[in-house]
Amino acid sequence: MQGEELTIGEHEVIVSHTDVKGKILYANSVFCKYAGYEMEELLGQPHNIIRHPDMPKAVFKLFWQRVLNGESIYAYVKNRKKNGDYYWVKGFTTPIMKNGQVSHILSYRKKITDFQRDMIEGIYRDLVNYERSHSVDESLAYLVNFLAERNMTYDEMVDRLSEDKQVTNADSLQIDQKGYLFDHIIFREHITHHVDMGHTDIEVTKPCCCRFGKFVEASSGKDFTKHPEWKNVDRYHKDVHGKLQEYVDVAQKSADRTRLKSINQEIKDDTEKMFHSLEELIRDDTKKIFGSLNKVINEYA
Numbered sequence: 001m002q003g004e005e006l007t008i009g010e011h012e013v014i015v016s017h018t019d020v021k022g023k024i025l026y027a028n029s030v031f032c033k034y035a036g037y038e039m040e041e042l043l044g045q046p047h048n049i050i051r052h053p054d055m056p057k058a059v060f061k062l063f064w065q066r067v068l069n070g071e072s073i074y075a076y077v078k079n080r081k082k083n084g085d086y087y088w089v090k091g092f093t094t095p096i097m098k099n100g101q102v103s104h105i106l107s108y109r110k111k112i113t114d115f116q117r118d119m120i121e122g123i124y125r126d127l128v129n130y131e132r133s134h135s136v137d138e139s140l141a142y143l144v145n146f147l148a149e150r151n152m153t154y155d156e157m158v159d160r161l162s163e164d165k166q167v168t169n170a171d172s173l174q175i176d177q178k179g180y181l182f183d184h185i186i187f188r189e190h191i192t193h194h195v196d197m198g199h200t201d202i203e204v205t206k207p208c209c210c211r212f213g214k215f216v217e218a219s220s221g222k223d224f225t226k227h228p229e230w231k232n233v234d235r236y237h238k239d240v241h242g243k244l245q246e247y248v249d250v251a252q253k254s255a256d257r258t259r260l261k262s263i264n265q266e267i268k269d270d271t272e273k274m275f276h277s278l279e280e281l282i283r284d285d286t287k288k289i290f291g292s293l294n295k296v297i298n299e300y301a
């Protein structure tokens with residue numbers, strides 16, 4: 001029977017130390033509180049005393065590979081209290097080396113956000129299912145390969161989920177978001193600068209001639225263009241270029257400073273809106289990737 005989910009306090013850190021086999025040598029009071037054991041009950045016990053059955057074996061396999069190799073690792077972990085309640089944490093575990101050998105291992109855990117928990121819970125659930133009919137090595141290889149195909153290492157996946165800001169997956173969409181934004185800012189500056197210098201022979205490149213415009217053209221028919229935000233991206237992009245053209249036209253005809261100022265502001269606003277829509281789209285795509293990981297694993301299970 002599934003117990004209740006416990007919420008870790010904002011400032012609480014759950015600490016434990018073990019030997020190289022994972023036998024508990026130290027646990028702080030916060031650890032004891034969430035594990036539901038007295039300190040004396042924990043000392044000398046194997047660390048899997050708090051293991052939750054919803055945790056995939058593959059994660060612990062990777063965990064031990066890394067730690068025994070002298071490397072640190074971050075992991076999202078669901079742990080079980082003695083009475084069946086459970087709690088989610090992000091743990092940082094690091095080995096302490098002595099004469100080139102791991103002598104003991106330290107672990108620090110903090111609470112995670114609901115978003116992180118929802119994402120990782122789905123992945124773990126499906127890995128656990130997969131492990132019912134596959135070896136732990138197959139399960140780990142599957143996870144690692146699946147992420148690799150999407151330009152993500154395990155560590156990058158953890159990083160993406162770790163900060164409570166938007167989780168983006170621009171790499172997998174091959175979108176150089178920052179670069180495209182930079183291009184548009186520079187281009188606007190370039191145009192206004194030329195106008196200010198009194199140049200009259202300014203040509204404004206068409207949307208298809210900018211790097212992002214080329215990307216937009218090449219994206220035609222791709223899956224992510226079916227996302228509702230894509231229409232906005234496309235529209236704002238056309239508006240930005242249209243307004244740049246207008247800026248030049250106004251400058252050359254009347255040089256109406258007030259009008260120029262307001263067009264400039266509109267270009268800034270549209271650029272911002274364009275990249276905001278793009279970010280929304282990328283965020284949803286990230287969710288879809290995690291969703292499809294679950295789907296693919298289910299098909300194999």
Ligand SMILES: Cc1cc2nc3c(=O)[nH]c(=O)nc-3n(C[C@H](O)[C@H](O)[C@H](O)COP(=O)(O)O)c2cc1C
Pocket residue numbers: 016017018021022046047048049050051052055060077078079091093105106107
């Ligand atoms: C320092 C350290 C901290 C650990 N922390 C946890 C933990 O919080 N939860 C957990 O289930 N396993 C933790 N483990 C891993 C356990 O030793 C064990 O590998 C895991 O619970 C899987 O158990 P199993 O091999 O019986 O399936 C930790 C290991 C070490 C060395």
